[in-house]
Amino acid sequence: MTKHDLSLLSAAQSAEAIRAGHLSSEALVESHLDRIEKTDSSIRAWAHLDADAAIDQAREMDRVRKAGRATGALHGVPVGLKDIVDTKDMPTRRGTPIFEGRQPEADARLVEHLREAGAVIVGKTKTTEFAFMHPTDTTNPTDVTRTPGGSSSGSAAAVAARHVPLAIGSQTGGSVIRPASFCGVYGFKPTRGTVSRSGVFRTSVSLDHVGSFANTLEDVALLSDVISGYDQNDPASFARPRAQMLAGAQSDVPVSPDIAWLDFPFHDRLDSDTTEGLNAVIEGLDGRVERFEASPQLSDLINVHKTIYDYEIRQNMAEIAGAHWSDLSDEMQSAITRAENISPTQYDDALGVMASAQGFFAEYFNDFDAIMAPSATGEAPLLSAGHTGDSVFCLPWTLAGLPCLTLPLLVGQNDLPIGVQLIGGAEEDDRLFRTASWVQRALSAENTEGNQHVT
Amino acid sequence: MTKHDLSLLSAAQSAEAIRAGHLSSEALVESHLDRIEKTDSSIRAWAHLDADAAIDQAREMDRVRKAGRATGALHGVPVGLKDIVDTKDMPTRRGTPIFEGRQPEADARLVEHLREAGAVIVGKTKTTEFAFMHPTDTTNPTDVTRTPGGSSSGSAAAVAARHVPLAIGSQTGGSVIRPASFCGVYGFKPTRGTVSRSGVFRTSVSLDHVGSFANTLEDVALLSDVISGYDQNDPASFARPRAQMLAGAQSDVPVSPDIAWLDFPFHDRLDSDTTEGLNAVIEGLDGRVERFEASPQLSDLINVHKTIYDYEIRQNMAEIAGAHWSDLSDEMQSAITRAENISPTQYDDALGVMASAQGFFAEYFNDFDAIMAPSATGEAPLLSAGHTGDSVFCLPWTLAGLPCLTLPLLVGQNDLPIGVQLIGGAEEDDRLFRTASWVQRALSAENTEGNQHVT
Numbered sequence: 030m031t032k033h034d035l036s037l038l039s040a041a042q043s044a045e046a047i048r049a050g051h052l053s054s055e056a057l058v059e060s061h062l063d064r065i066e067k068t069d070s071s072i073r074a075w076a077h078l079d080a081d082a083a084i085d086q087a088r089e090m091d092r093v094r095k096a097g098r099a100t101g102a103l104h105g106v107p108v109g110l111k112d113i114v115d116t117k118d119m120p121t122r123r124g125t126p127i128f129e130g131r132q133p134e135a136d137a138r139l140v141e142h143l144r145e146a147g148a149v150i151v152g153k154t155k156t157t158e159f160a161f162m163h164p165t166d167t168t169n170p171t172d173v174t175r176t177p178g179g180s181s182s183g184s185a186a187a188v189a190a191r192h193v194p195l196a197i198g199s200q201t202g203g204s205v206i207r208p209a210s211f212c213g214v215y216g217f218k219p220t221r222g223t224v225s226r227s228g229v230f231r232t233s234v235s236l237d238h239v240g241s242f243a244n245t246l247e248d249v250a251l252l253s254d255v256i257s258g259y260d261q262n263d264p265a266s267f268a269r270p271r272a273q274m275l276a277g278a279q280s281d282v283p284v285s286p287d288i289a290w291l292d293f294p295f296h297d298r299l300d301s302d303t304t305e306g307l308n309a310v311i312e313g314l315d316g317r318v319e320r321f322e323a324s325p326q327l328s329d330l331i332n333v334h335k336t337i338y339d340y341e342i343r344q345n346m347a348e349i350a351g352a353h354w355s356d357l358s359d360e361m362q363s364a365i366t367r368a369e370n371i372s373p374t375q376y377d378d379a380l381g382v383m384a385s386a387q388g389f390f391a392e393y394f395n396d397f398d399a400i401m402a403p404s405a406t407g408e409a410p411l412l413s414a415g416h417t418g419d420s421v422f423c424l425p426w427t428l429a430g431l432p433c434l435t436l437p438l439l440v441g442q443n444d445l446p447i448g449v450q451l452i453g454g455a456e457e458d459d460r461l462f463r464t465a466s467w468v469q470r471a472l473s474a475e476n477t478e479g480n481q482h483v484t
Numbered sequence: 485m486t487k488h489d490l491s492l493l494s495a496a497q498s499a500e501a502i503r504a505g506h507l508s509s510e511a512l513v514e515s516h517l518d519r520i521e522k523t524d525s526s527i528r529a530w531a532h533l534d535a536d537a538a539i540d541q542a543r544e545m546d547r548v549r550k551a552g553r554a555t556g557a558l559h560g561v562p563v564g565l566k567d568i569v570d571t572k573d574m575p576t577r578r579g580t581p582i583f584e585g586r587q588p589e590a591d592a593r594l595v596e597h598l599r600e601a602g603a604v605i606v607g608k609t610k611t612t613e614f615a616f617m618h619p620t621d622t623t624n625p626t627d628v629t630r631t632p633g634g635s636s637s638g639s640a641a642a643v644a645a646r647h648v649p650l651a652i653g654s655q656t657g658g659s660v661i662r663p664a665s666f667c668g669v670y671g672f673k674p675t676r677g678t679v680s681r682s683g684v685f686r687t688s689v690s691l692d693h694v695g696s697f698a699n700t701l702e703d704v705a706l707l708s709d710v711i712s713g714y715d716q717n718d719p720a721s722f723a724r725p726r727a728q729m730l731a732g733a734q735s736d737v738p739v740s741p742d743i744a745w746l747d748f749p750f751h752d753r754l755d756s757d758t759t760e761g762l763n764a765v766i767e768g769l770d771g772r773v774e775r776f777e778a779s780p781q782l783s784d785l786i787n788v789h790k791t792i793y794d795y796e797i798r799q800n801m802a803e804i805a806g807a808h809w810s811d812l813s814d815e816m817q818s819a820i821t822r823a824e825n826i827s828p829t830q831y832d833d834a835l836g837v838m839a840s841a842q843g844f845f846a847e848y849f850n851d852f853d854a855i856m857a858p859s860a861t862g863e864a865p866l867l868s869a870g871h872t873g874d875s876v877f878c879l880p881w882t883l884a885g886l887p888c889l890t891l892p893l894l895v896g897q898n899d900l901p902i903g904v905q906l907i908g909g910a911e912e913d914d915r916l917f918r919t920a921s922w923v924q925r926a927l928s929a930e931n932t933e934g935n936q937h938v939t
Binding site (some may be wrong): 144 | 556597717
């Protein structure tokens with residue numbers, strides 16, 4: 030295997046090879062660093078990169094293995110972190126000049142889990158301002174004239190460019206699923222409360238989720254397992270066992286799964302090639318997908334999401350906005366300003382609808398293994414559009430706190446990737462991965478019979 | 485299976501049966517609560533017991549399972565916590581009237597791990613005053629006229645009495661190994677830094693370790709795996725993968741292991757039946773145990789341990805001693821007073837010796853899989869002796885931060901249990917369990933051939 034090839038390995042493959050002594054973490058990390066050096070001038074995925082520190086961590090993990098000590102699930106595997114995730118040994122700038130040079134004193138809880146798993150923290154990936162809307166200068170590795178999506182722009186781009194096999198992102202609206210779809214990688218946001226948000230910049234206590242990016246279904250499950258854990262300091266965290274996502278991805282379905290599709294009014298925002306591709310996916314699944322018309326109440330979840338997000342981001346930004354108003358983007362200033370018109374009663378009502386949406390979907394998953402939905406409007410928009418794309422297709426599911434997974438199954442009219450989203454029941458993330466694995470196999474069998482849209 | 489029998493199940497058996505739906509956590513917990521009700525008036529293992537809360541947790545874990553959600557490694561299994569481990573839902577009194585009614589605001593980190601594993605926290609077990617020397621009123625379930633040992637008195641007694649299959653203790657000198665030996669159960673203290681001490685009362689930052697009690701080798705490994713984890717807030721915690729102890733306990737040795745035995749001058753404190761029993765164990769292992777004379781430097785580690793413990797407990801008790809001197813026991817007052825004579829230089833020198841002991845033993849484990857040693861002087865002393873026994877046989881290993889395991893292999897002249905200690909290399913806790921499993925099998929084969937001392 031040449032040095033260059035190492036950056037094409039999956040995290041699961043690399044960790045296994047490192048544990049077995051067939052590969053050194055140092056060689057793996059060097060290969061990724063080489064790739065970053067060669068391509069990041071055009072992709073600009075990294076807010077902070079510490080090559081020397083990464084090599085040091087890699088050597089340490091190699092030493093641990095050679096000493097016969099315990100190896101971890103991500104032993105010696107490089108990982109990138111969205112730049113809203115605190116690290117005690119690297120600055121965390123949250124995508125804003127306001128926090129230029131900010132050095133946290135502690136690691137986020139999820140970073141503790143990564144270190145315990147033997148992961149090598151390579152650096153921080155670019156995020157939109159405060160993981161909200163104002164874009165970074167990161168480009169899409171599949172076409173550098175296009176956006177990688179947001180807010181986890183750098184994480185999606187870094188994984189797509191094979192700068193790292195794994196990266197951490199976050200999603201409050203659609204900030205994992207959409208960039209993964211645009212960049213042609215797997216993106217996953219687990220059930221609310223599965224992963225701790227302690228040490229991750231808070232925009233919305235109700236809606237913020239940590240998520241993961243990878244180039245294979247197994248890898249995105251593996252990373253999600255590693256960062257999962259109960260944390261009493263996160264109000265969403267639950268004191269119960271976590272679903273085993275990798276085990277889910279590796280298991281067979283007991284019977285062919287049942288999948289629901291909901292037609293929402295906002296589906297008119299889909300590009301025509303996306304509609305066509307999604308229809309081909311549904312057809313390819315041989316009658317396992319049942320289509321429904323979404324009720325008006327379901328469509329209204331979009332507005333409920335907006336009410337909660339605006340209200341909470343205004344609360345969370347209050348101190349920063351007071352001190353640094355002129356350093357905030359227009360997008361952020363507008364959100365904070367329009368939130369002034371949301372009354373506490375409107376906010377409480379929105380939280381009430383959110384709770385009932387959770388109850389509604391819980392019953393849904395008695396009959397269905399997953400809901401299928403678009404991940405985004407279609408191919409990534411051009412950078413010149415000045416935004417990171419439309420998150421509408423993610424909002425109902427993020428609001429309900431359900432596990433969401435995007436699979437890079439389609440290619441659009443410009444040969445650019447388009448994801449297909451699967452949504453699972455709360456705390457049934459393992460079942461969602463099991464269903465997704467079946468979907469991939471079913472379509473892959475179909476594809477060998479000549480389907481054009483399903484790659 | 486009758487209700488009564490359930491309290492005899494191992495944690496591993498119970499968790500498996502609960503996960504498979506063959507047993508409810510509620511029935512299991514009720515069975516243990518029945519046993520507590522019947523026997524705790526004479527054993528007095530519990531500082532705080534909340535039967536209703538335990539049943540509530542059990543029902544919740546049963547609901548989680550029935551809902552098809554994820555189950556944990558200790559799903560629905562009752563666990564006791566030494567009363568120096570903070571819990572947000574139960575008082576934590578640290579074995580002293582000074583903290584009568586003290587209600588922590590947060591769980592210790594290890595309690596978060598237990599909750600995430602699905603464990604049912606039954607209550608708090610009695611500890612000597614501040615996990616130091618002044619005894620509790622807990623009795624030894626194998627003979628209620630004798631001490632269960634200390635400082636983890638209630639945890640060892642509760643497991644021996646089958647009040648719970650698992651309990652958490654701590655060891656700064658010999659507070660896990662000795663009570664386990666006296667009560668005839670398995671006790672294990674992992675490598676320093678494996679388990680977080682955040683939220684556990686600190687007596688000595690250098691020497692405090694969290695440890696576990698159980699009735700089987702697998703169970704004590706399973707519990708240790710569950711509570712292990714990196715915690716940046718614990719200065720001893722290491723940011724590396726943890727040894728997998730259950731996997732170690734379940735694996736076969738690649739070749740017959742090599743075990744060292746060191747004869748220390750303080751071995752003259754051993755009871756004659758203990759010496760006899762240990763010799764029988766060594767003989768039973770068919771030449772795998774090599775005996776050495778401990779060098780004078782090694783024997784001096786006992787004093788080094790004492791210097792560090794006294795110096796640090798004085799620091800950690802300073803505030804409490806200032807406010808509550810007359811509420812402290814004579815044992816604690818003496819320790820604090822004698823520590824006044826330890827100079828910072830003597831303390832620093834002791835820390836230096838401790839560091840070199842770690843280096844010395846690291847080389848040792850290049851040649852040997854484990855060191856075998858006594859766990860205690862012999863059978864549990866009578867309560868009337870007024871102390872919890874002699875910790876000397878644990879001090880060198882605790883000082884060096886090595887993993888220590890006691891196996892209930894021997895019975896003494898009064899038919900009471902005597903443990904045999906095995907010590908492993910740092911961060912090779914899995915190898916220690918693998919070796920221990922081999923030792924048990926080897927002696928059990930030997931035993932069927934008629935050895936009297938090895939049960």
